[in-house]
Amino acid sequence: MASISISFLSPVQATSRPKNRNQTKPTKSVSKNFKGKIKFRGGSLKAPQPSVGGIEATTYIRLPPKDDFTAEFSTEVKLADCEVAKLNIEDETETENLSSEEDTEEVQGGGGERLDCNLGLSYGRFDIFEGAKEYNDSGEEEYDGVFEDRGKAVNIDEAEGYYEGELDVKEKGLPAVMRCFDRAKIYVKSGNGGNGVVAFRREKYVPLGGPSGGDGGRGGNVYVEVDDSMNSLLPFRNSVHFRAGRGAHGQGKMQNGAKGQDVVVKVAPGTVIREAGKSEVLLELLKPGQKALLLSGGRGGRGNASFKSGLNKVPRIAENGEEGPEMWLDLELKLVADVGIVGAPNAGKSTLLSVISAAQPTIANYPFTTLLPNLGVVSFDYDSTMVVADLPGLLEGAHRGFGLGHEFLRHTERCSALVHVIDGSSEQPEYEFDAFRLELELFNPELAEKPFIVAYNKMDLPDAYEKWPLFKERLQARGIEPFCMSAVKREGTHEVICTAYELLRKHKEAKKELEDPANLNYVADMVHKQRSASINEFEISHDSDSNTWHVVGSGLQRFVQMTNWRYIDSEKRFQHVLEACGVNKSLMKLGVKEGDTVIVGEMEMVWHDSTKIAGPSKANKGSEDSIKWPQWK
Numbered sequence: 001m002a003s004i005s006i007s008f009l010s011p012v013q014a015t016s017r018p019k020n021r022n023q024t025k026p027t028k029s030v031s032k033n034f035k036g037k038i039k040f041r042g043g044s045l046k047a048p049q050p051s052v053g054g055i056e057a058t059t060y061i062r063l064p065p066k067d068d069f070t071a072e073f074s075t076e077v078k079l080a081d082c083e084v085a086k087l088n089i090e091d092e093t094e095t096e097n098l099s100s101e102e103d104t105e106e107v108q109g110g111g112g113e114r115l116d117c118n119l120g121l122s123y124g125r126f127d128i129f130e131g132a133k134e135y136n137d138s139g140e141e142e143y144d145g146v147f148e149d150r151g152k153a154v155n156i157d158e159a160e161g162y163y164e165g166e167l168d169v170k171e172k173g174l175p176a177v178m179r180c181f182d183r184a185k186i187y188v189k190s191g192n193g194g195n196g197v198v199a200f201r202r203e204k205y206v207p208l209g210g211p212s213g214g215d216g217g218r219g220g221n222v223y224v225e226v227d228d229s230m231n232s233l234l235p236f237r238n239s240v241h242f243r244a245g246r247g248a249h250g251q252g253k254m255q256n257g258a259k260g261q262d263v264v265v266k267v268a269p270g271t272v273i274r275e276a277g278k279s280e281v282l283l284e285l286l287k288p289g290q291k292a293l294l295l296s297g298g299r300g301g302r303g304n305a306s307f308k309s310g311l312n313k314v315p316r317i318a319e320n321g322e323e324g325p326e327m328w329l330d331l332e333l334k335l336v337a338d339v340g341i342v343g344a345p346n347a348g349k350s351t352l353l354s355v356i357s358a359a360q361p362t363i364a365n366y367p368f369t370t371l372l373p374n375l376g377v378v379s380f381d382y383d384s385t386m387v388v389a390d391l392p393g394l395l396e397g398a399h400r401g402f403g404l405g406h407e408f409l410r411h412t413e414r415c416s417a418l419v420h421v422i423d424g425s426s427e428q429p430e431y432e433f434d435a436f437r438l439e440l441e442l443f444n445p446e447l448a449e450k451p452f453i454v455a456y457n458k459m460d461l462p463d464a465y466e467k468w469p470l471f472k473e474r475l476q477a478r479g480i481e482p483f484c485m486s487a488v489k490r491e492g493t494h495e496v497i498c499t500a501y502e503l504l505r506k507h508k509e510a511k512k513e514l515e516d517p518a519n520l521n522y523v524a525d526m527v528h529k530q531r532s533a534s535i536n537e538f539e540i541s542h543d544s545d546s547n548t549w550h551v552v553g554s555g556l557q558r559f560v561q562m563t564n565w566r567y568i569d570s571e572k573r574f575q576h577v578l579e580a581c582g583v584n585k586s587l588m589k590l591g592v593k594e595g596d597t598v599i600v601g602e603m604e605m606v607w608h609d610s611t612k613i614a615g616p617s618k619a620n621k622g623s624e625d626s627i628k629w630p631q632w633k
């Protein structure tokens with residue numbers, strides 16, 4: 001094969017490109033000149049401007065450090081076009097093909113990249129913020145119960161009774177402990193593959209031992225697993241980055257590198273995973289033990305033993321390991337509860353939960369005692385259980401940001417039934433019920449359609465007892481059969497909860513038929529599909545101002561990234577691939593000219609019309625004599 005020489009220039013030299021324009025036959029090869037890692041430079045892509053002419057690409061230029069420019073072709077995966085993948089609770093078969101490695105890493109503690117979650121909620125008269133422990137060194141998320149009344153902090157015990165009176169809307173973000181209870185933003189990156197090496201067998205009495213460079217190991221995978229013991233996303237306040245280990249490099253004597261360590265991100269049942277900033281749901285993990293492969297590690301680079309062929313018995317080439325994909329993910333937790341207890345603040349929701357289950361939520365005679373949802377398991381005589389969630393109280397106007405309950409209403413989205421607890425001692429219980437139904441409707445009409453039970457509470461109080469007949473009559477007139485109870489005295493609660501269980505049972509039977517199987521490895525499959533695009537699929541665009549041609553294609557980009565420029569044969573292979581996949585031909589058809597810059601992945605090259613160089617390449621022989629292909633020395 002005829003030849004063309006390639007030289008890597010320093011960034012300084014690269015800027016004075018005209019100097020090299022006539023350098024059709026540079027004397028130094030890339031392996032001697034180029035030491036550093038090749039950096040990538042992105043550029044704005046514009047529509048191609050086809051024209052005719054141009055001949056051969058030759059000179060390669062090393063790019064400035066990656067930090068100096070904005071990376072356009074990063075390895076970060078974008079799944080904007082992904083379809084929703086919902087997991088089937090019943091489907092367990094998908095987990096079987098996952099690796100059993102469970103390396104719960106914990107990675108960078110930092111708190112810098114937390115979810116920016118300014119939800120703009122207001123709390124009416126009360127603003128609740130975190131106590132001092134929220135910011136202590138140990139990172140414990142304790143809430144020490146301090147209310148702020150328009151700038152003036154008051155103790156939680158003194159806050160009783162503040163609820164009465166006019167409610168003002170005041171814009172303020174949620175306290176971190178609440179914000180992070182069910183939302184988190186994390187970074188995941190699978191491991192890079194290890195590099196392959198060039199080595200030759202040297203042994204006494206074994207002349208010409210041949211290539212013996214081993215392949216690099218595959219990078220570690222990133223898994224997401226449902227952990228039954230978690231019921232919030234609070235652990236992600238301190239752990240944001242999850243990186244799998246990189247594969248070990250290959251070694252001589254045909255030794256392949258070891259696989260990188262996997263990472264398992266543990267999430268609470270009911271966690272919904274989205275790509276950061278996108279609305280499409282990538283995964284929904286419901287069942288404890290479910291384990292999904294999120295990102296698979298990069299492939300290990302091949303050592304020179306893998307390049308041995310009949311034509312090239314002494315290959316001096318090895319690949320870099322493939323970079324592992326990385327992503328930012330938004331996690332959202334929607335509790336997996338069968339029944340949700342909802343109602344106005346101070347109605348007795350937590351009291352009901354404490355009576356029917358072993359849960360011990362905080363109960364007190366002031367609104368917003370419950371700041372985060374509580375879960376309890378109700379066991380029935382006949383060996384069946386149901387999970388009940390007690391949610392923070394909801395105020396009228398919650399959809400406009402009043403109170404706390406609205407933020408947590410979405411946790412009822414997975415509930416099969418709702419129990420409305422009505423405070424019988426309130427002035428107008430029926431009005432309270434109507435206001436609540438309206439709030440549900442405004443938040444999500446689907447919630448309002450869920451089967452529900454009305455539980456009229458505090459029947460032990462004379463006030464509530466007197467109002468009960470009228471309340472019952474009015475609701476019956478509307479076709480609703482309310483229950484009365486006294487949660488404190490444990491009277492009437494059993495009927496309420498048995499009816500709720502009956503609703504749940506009916507709902508589960510209906511749901512069973514609708515469930516469809518889902519692919520747990522959906523995200524990994526999508527990423528793999530994106531990254532393994534054919535090398536022949538590329539687009540060329542031209543920036544006429546800077547005479548720059550951008551060749552964009554994920555297959556080509558991956559190829560450039562895996563090319564190890566330290567080895568002399570890599571240049572030949574690279575040029576051969578550009579030729580074979582039609583990049584050179586396409587550039588010439590589009591009118592590339594002498595001295596134009598051509599950027600392929602991380603590589604920037606200067607195009608040279610090297611008509612002086614002898615003969616067309618083998619691939620082109622006899623087909624298009626007018627076109628001069630890049631040549632090799």
Ligand SMILES: Nc1nc2c(ncn2[C@@H]2O[C@H](COP(=O)(O)OP(=O)(O)OP(=O)(O)O)[C@@H](O)[C@H]2O)c(=O)[nH]1
Pocket residue numbers: 343344345346347348349350351352362363364365366367368369370371391392393394457458459460461485486487488489
């Ligand atoms: N007399 C009487 N008091 C009750 C009954 N149920 C609850 N309470 C009282 O009502 C007050 C509020 O009870 P909680 O269970 O904290 O009310 P909650 O609905 O969870 O309130 P938030 O969490 O603030 O929304 C407490 O002082 C309870 O003791 C009842 O059946 N009778």
Ligand SMILES: [Mg+2]
Pocket residue numbers: 349350351361362363369370390392
């Ligand atoms: Mg409560």
